[in-house]
Amino acid sequence: MLDEFYTLFHEIENSLSLINFFLPYIPIPANRRRDAARIKLKEILSETVRSRKRYNQVEEDALQNLIDSKYKDGRSISEDEVTGLMIGLIFAGEHTNSLSSAWTGSYLLNDAKCLMTAIEEQKKIIKKFGRRIDYHVLLEMYTLDRCIKEALRLHPTAPMLLRKVHKHFTVWTKEGHEYEIPAGHTIVSPTVLNHYIPYIYKDPEVYDPERFGPGREEDKVGGKFSYTSFSGGRHACPGEAYGYMQMKVIWSYLLRNYELKLLSPFPKEEWRKFALKPQGKVMVSYKIRQLA
Ligand code: HEM
Numbered sequence: 001m002l003d004e005f006y007t008l009f010h011e012i013e014n015s016l017s018l019i020n021f022f023l024p025y026i027p028i029p030a031n032r033r034r035d036a037a038r039i040k041l042k043e044i045l046s047e048t049v050r051s052r053k054r055y056n057q058v059e060e061d062a063l064q065n066l067i068d069s070k071y072k073d074g075r076s077i078s079e080d081e082v083t084g085l086m087i088g089l090i091f092a093g094e095h096t097n098s099l100s101s102a103w104t105g106s107y108l109l110n111d112a113k114c115l116m117t118a119i120e121e122q123k124k125i126i127k128k129f130g131r132r133i134d135y136h137v138l139l140e141m142y143t144l145d146r147c148i149k150e151a152l153r154l155h156p157t158a159p160m161l162l163r164k165v166h167k168h169f170t171v172w173t174k175e176g177h178e179y180e181i182p183a184g185h186t187i188v189s190p191t192v193l194n195h196y197i198p199y200i201y202k203d204p205e206v207y208d209p210e211r212f213g214p215g216r217e218e219d220k221v222g223g224k225f226s227y228t229s230f231s232g233g234r235h236a237c238p239g240e241a242y243g244y245m246q247m248k249v250i251w252s253y254l255l256r257n258y259e260l261k262l263l264s265p266f267p268k269e270e271w272r273k274f275a276l277k278p279q280g281k282v283m284v285s286y287k288i289r290q291l292a
Contacts, residue, residue: 011037146209
């Protein structure tokens with residue numbers, strides 16, 4: 001069941017491409033597979049929803065929260081809405097995390113100094129807490145946190161953010177130029193360019209997790225929208241903290257239990273895909289070890 005679920009999500013992920021951004025329903029093979037996978041996922045989730053209702057089964061999970069939620073006028077949300085929201089939620093958290101973990105790993109394994117700093121941090125944490133990894137232990141992983149944040153600065157999973165303008169407003173640039181933004185227009189904020197602005201990020205092309213460390217905190221320099229890998233404003237990602245936790249679980253576990261080496265060249269970005277994934281396969285060799 002889990003394998004089938006994963007494969008179906010993979011089909012949805014495979015349809016992410018620039019062409020789909022402009023023409024989401026164009027009948028190309030990837031979209032046909034995406035639509036078939038969406039139907040099958042809906043069937044699986046609908047069956048779970050119905051079975052819970054049939055047997056009055058109540059679980060403590062996100063699906064249950066959606067099943068039990070109501071509109072302001074007291075109306076329950078429909079089965080279609082529950083399954084649609086659930087698919088959206090899993091998709092929002094799954095491919096973003098796997099891409100960001102892959103970029104983080106590629107950078108760590110490509111940079112001996114960063115890798116050593118991240119390993120030393122794990123050793124210190126093991127000394128303090130033993131080998132357990134829980135919420136409180138994850139909060140102590142400042143170095144790993146910064147390594148992930150920096151990988152996401154260089155490779156944000158959403159390369160641009162779009163907003164529909166509801167009210168006319170004016171923007172002034174640092175150079176003093178003034179721009180009128182009329183209501184009704186769609187504005188694009190290209191995260192993938194903003195994260196490389198040199199007066200905010202020193203040597204922006206360089207992977208340097210310490211730029212977020214105490215005393216530097218370069219992302220604070222340009223104001224609250226300098227770092228938008230998790231977007232900003234009302235529709236900022238609600239899964240940011242959870243996402244960091246997941247990525248820290250993955251990478252702390254790997255660093256503690258395996259000696260890893262990057263075999264393939266450092267990956268390039270796959271620009272044809274809307275989410276900036278690594279191009280081709282990232283090949284790694286591993287040897288079992290236990291950090292102490
Ligand atoms: C590395 C991990 C993640 C990254 C990089 C990421 C990135 C983003 C970005 C950039 C947006 C905003 C898109 C926009 O403004 O147009 C967003 C929205 C969203 N994310 Fe995440 N996300 C991550 C993990 C998660 C997780 C784990 C969840 C939930 C379990 C999640 C749920 C959502 C949802 C529901 C939205 C829509 C928010 C709204 O429109 O109000 N994300 N995410």
